[in-house]
Amino acid sequence: MEDKISKLINEYKLYYCVECGKCVAGCPMNVIYDDFSYSFCSRGIIRKAMLEQDVVDGGDIWRCLNCNLCADVCPAGVSYAQFIADARNMAMAEGHTENAAYCECCGKYYLPMPTVDAYNHILDKNNRPDGYTKLCPSCKLASCAENMKLDAFRVGK
Numbered sequence: 001m002e003d004k005i006s007k008l009i010n011e012y013k014l015y016y017c018v019e020c021g022k023c024v025a026g027c028p029m030n031v032i033y034d035d036f037s038y039s040f041c042s043r044g045i046i047r048k049a050m051l052e053q054d055v056v057d058g059g060d061i062w063r064c065l066n067c068n069l070c071a072d073v074c075p076a077g078v079s080y081a082q083f084i085a086d087a088r089n090m091a092m093a094e095g096h097t098e099n100a101a102y103c104e105c106c107g108k109y110y111l112p113m114p115t116v117d118a119y120n121h122i123l124d125k126n127n128r129p130d131g132y133t134k135l136c137p138s139c140k141l142a143s144c145a146e147n148m149k150l151d152a153f154r155v156g157k
Ligand code: SF4
Pocket: 023, 026, 027, 028, 029, 041, 042, 063, 064, 065, 066, 067, 068, 069, 070, 071, 080, 081
């Protein structure tokens, strides 16, 4: 596992990080998670990975929203979102699936569970439709289209 993580560190240029903190300053995790902390922010994870600490086991790599905003501000060319995506795939392949959300319709992985929980928390305030966060984007689209068809049929009647 360490060898695989080292490969990702090289591939996504984590060793170029100069710890400027720009990626953390603009990161939306700050807004989404009430318990936002150094342990799961990009800088914290990069530091852990560089110190050869285990980043795959545990929930820290499952907090990033993969928005890639950090890449836009990073002066060092670090591709953090891609690193996280590959590290998650690696974690799932090793059987660490407890932080992954799988679509209730097609069964594919679609989001980290902490992100789903945060969305549910936010959407609850606005009367989230039933099951809205339980489907992957493709199945959600198909389900919406199906509902729209039914609605159109009802209107046509
Ligand atoms: S990709 Fe992850 S770490 Fe980077 S800005 Fe988005 S949420 Fe933050």
